[in-house]
Amino acid sequence: MLEIGVIREEKERVIAGLKKKNVSNEQLALVEKIILEDDNRKATQTSLDILLAKTNKLSDEIGQLFKSGKTTEANALKGEVGSIKEESKMLEIALKESKDLLEEMIIQLPNLPHDSVPEGSKAEDNEVFKAWAGPMPELIEGALPHWELAEKYNLISFKDGVTLTGSGFPVYKGKGARLQRALINFFLDEATAAGYQEVQPPLMVNKESARATGQLPDKEGQMYHCEKDDFYLIPTAEVPLTNLYRDTILQKTDFPIKMTGYTPCFRREAGSYGSDVKGLNRLHQFDKIELVRLEHPDNSYDVLMQMLAHVEGLLEKLELPYRILRLCGGDMSFNSALTFDFETWSAAQGRWLEVSSVSNFETFQSNRMKLRFRDDDGKTRLAHTLNGSALALARIVATLLENHQTADGIKMPKALQAYTGFEMIN
């Protein structure tokens, strides 16, 4: 959620930023409406405060009068307060409406893009920040896509998943399950070595949490919802991890806050179809190790680059061809100020698959969740939040299987062998 102060005081910058994000004209028009409504809010608040001050004063007097036994005068004053109360009640309602309307409008505005974000509206406009330098892997004769490899070596059963639940819920077996567990441990160990504290959060969150990180109301339809308890299955560990610090005032010395968590992620993916959802490309449930950082605004972009380096290190160790994209204004998420996507090459499909998204949200999330820190001048300021996948499992498994297939089976990268306990899947 953008800060109202920023909208008011830096209107031109806000509008320019929104344009870069390719928002609709209706959204653009909101900026002006928001400022007007905020004026209205202030005026209403002020009127109400004056009335409340009056009521407080009169009530005080009534109290004094009763105490000194002047019952008649006290009762006379009561009548006076009565009429003021009616008025203040109406103002209270008007104030609430104004606040609700204001919030409803502000919440529709996406975060402003960082200066370095390229112009553009679609995926093709994303900037290749770092291309794959090495040669593309040469596949063996008769190389298979990952879903066929999964079947051939009995690693994953999509069919069983359908029996148990439905499409998009694969069942991992044998070395497939073992590989998955190895990757989870590998990623967690790497994150721990980089100074992240491991966290095991709940896999369901309440409305407030989903709202604070921006999933609600924006992505309501993308989450699984347990109606009876009004809980949402987490679409990413970002939600519980970041919410750990909801409504918190940190000291400067608390920074940096570095958390990592492995969780399954649940996404309804309504509207997806075709080759997009083939095999492991897009699932309703997949495993992911997430990094979350809370940082001082002065550091957050340095930290973003650190996170990039961390993810790169993982992909290097897994010996996978990858590239890094800097997302253009139109392709970035609603919440983000700057996002880098990592993609690994799916050799058999001939396409890049997104396996990580690393973003700086600046104060967009912290504003909504009231995550602040005390600055040197003693005042509270909003902290910056960042997160990134390190990494998303299912697609890593897919590209791992495809890129490392040999005539004799699938060779595990060296870094992983200690975790899998085997060198080959055959």
Next chain:
RNA sequence: GGAAGAGUGGCAGAGCUGGUUUAAUGCACCGGUCUUGAAAACCGGCGUGGGUUACACCACCGGGGGUUCGAAUCCCUCCUCUUCCGCCA
């Protein structure tokens, strides 16, 4: 799931027979005096948000709603914690 009790400012802890407690007091913390320095002692400051050039002022005592001229205090409801019972990995 059932019963009882409890949720107050960073912490501890009063207030809870409605009105100079519209939040005491202690600890912690910050500044100052004193001191060679420190401790102690003393003085002052010390929650969040709205609002103002700055004051004033307003809101917040787990969340929401209600009664009243006036609610931390009374009522309703939800949440959480503690204890007991039941169930259970």
